[in-house]
Amino acid sequence: MxxxxxxxxxxxxxxxxxxxxxxxxxxxxxxxxxxxxxxxxxxxxxxxxxxxxxGTRKQFSLKLNPEGTDFQKRIWKLLEQIPYGKTLSYLELSKQLGDIKAIRAVANANGKNPLWIVIPCHRVIGSDGSLTGYAGGLHRKQWLLNHESPFKQQTLF
Structure with a gap:
């Protein structure tokens, strides 16, 4: 390694x-x-x-080999499908999985993602739009979402 x-x-x-x-x-x-x-x-x-x-790359093309359970790997595959600049809620992710009752397990698998940024777990937010749990810290999650946002904050002066 x-x-x-x-x-x-x-x-x-x-x-x-x-x-x-x-x-x-x-x-x-x-x-x-x-x-x-x-x-x-x-x-x-x-x-x-x-x-x-x-800001010149929006999609990664790397050979990945993360360690995790089959369930975690299923969730990580779903995370890879969230487009750059978009977000999805944990509930929406659970629905994509086909089991809305698995929301806690989905959130847990999201938190165990070993491939920061490349598997974009930062794009998953609360159903109310809030930033929730992020292993790298919420300040980093906010930075990443701002970085990917199509709506850049302009200076007033």
Whole structure:
């Protein structure tokens, strides 16, 4: 398993993966030293994340290999279908799964997503439009949603 740390607008980010795919991307809550040399197997992931943060990439095309239960992987596949700049509620996600009673399990699987940004769990919000639970912190979720919003805040002066 190869690992690297990069700096992003939201903090230091750790990427793990190998030839079978990217297994995790997590934002760290501590300062780390970014890698000077990125392992070859992780280079495309780093490039695509940088493009995302620069606003030039809206969809990822990476080989993914996250670890999780079959149920979690089903939810993560649904998350990948949420378009850039759009949001979906936990209830709507449960309906897509075909079981509205599974809303808590859906929310739990969403929270266990090991592939920050690439599997866009930040695009899931409360039914009332509120920002709810996000492993990376609500300030990061808000930043990501603002970053993807087609309606950019303009300066008044």
């Amino acid at each position: 190869e690992t690297c740390i990069i700096k992003s607008p939201l903090g230091f980010t750790k990427i793990n993966g190998d030839v079978t795919g990217i297994s995790s991307i997590v934002v760290l809550n501590s300062q780390e030293k970014p890698n000077d040399i990125i392992p070859e197997v992780l280079q495309d992931c780093v490039i695509q994340l940088n493009e995302y943060f620069q």
